[in-house]
Amino acid sequence: MxxxxxxxxxxxxxICVTYGQLGVCIGGLCPSGYVCNTGNYCYLATxxxxxxxxxxxxxxxxxxxxxxxxxxxxxxxxxxxxxxxSLPSTSTCCSDLLNSSGINECSSLARLCNxxxxxxxxxxxxxxxxxxxxxx
Numbered sequence: 048m049x050x051x052x053x054x055x056x057x058x059x060x061x062i063c064v065t066y067g068q069l070g071v072c073i074g075g076l077c078p079s080g081y082v083c084n085t086g087n088y089c090y091l092a093t094x095x096x097x098x099x100x101x102x103x104x105x106x107x108x109x110x111x112x113x114x115x116x117x118x119x120x121x122x123x124x125x126x127x128x129x130x131x132x133s134l135p136s137t138s139t140c141c142s143d144l145l146n147s148s149g150i151n152e153c154s155s156l157a158r159l160c161n162x163x164x165x166x167x168x169x170x171x172x173x174x175x176x177x178x179x180x181x182x183x
Contacts, residue, residue, distance in 0.1 A: 087157065088178065096178055097124045100154045103142040103175070124180065141180030143173045153177075 069081050069089040077089035090096060099105075102122035108114040109126035118126050124141070143153040153173035159165040160177035170179050 088160075090178060095124050095128075096180075097122045097175065100151070100176075102126075103151075124175070141175050143175045144171075 069077065069091075072083035072087045072089055075083050075087075077083050081089040081091060083089055097103075099121040102118075102125035105114075105118070105122070106125050109118050109122065109128075111118075119128055122128075143151050146152050153169075153176035156169070156173065157176050160169050160173065162169075169177050174180050
């Protein structure tokens with residue numbers, strides 16, 4: 048590997064890390080400091096996202112003490128459990144859209160999140176799956 052390819056490699060990694068995404072999970076595993084999400088991408092462990100695909104549908108369980116442990120580990124983003132220890136809220140700021148049949152197809156289309164031809168469409172339709180939620 049020559050100096051130019053090393054620079055390009057590190058530049059690309061720097062761009063991905065800026066958004067918290069490193070690359071694809073390998074066998075469900077990621078390098079140290081990263082975790083694998085349902086879209087099979089490695090994100091910084093501090094990046095907040097849902098692991099389960101049905102978190103939005105089960106947001107009401109975020110404040111149910113019987114499900115708090117599960118929701119904390121599987122639905123951190125939906126339950127607003129990122130970067131704080133406060134009790135979760137049932138509101139969500141970002142969710143994937145449903146198709147005309149009322150079904151969320153985003154998990155099965157996650158491979159298109161970083162495809163340049165689909166990037167804008169996937170950001171609009173599947174922001175949670177693609178890790179592009181911007182909550183203010």
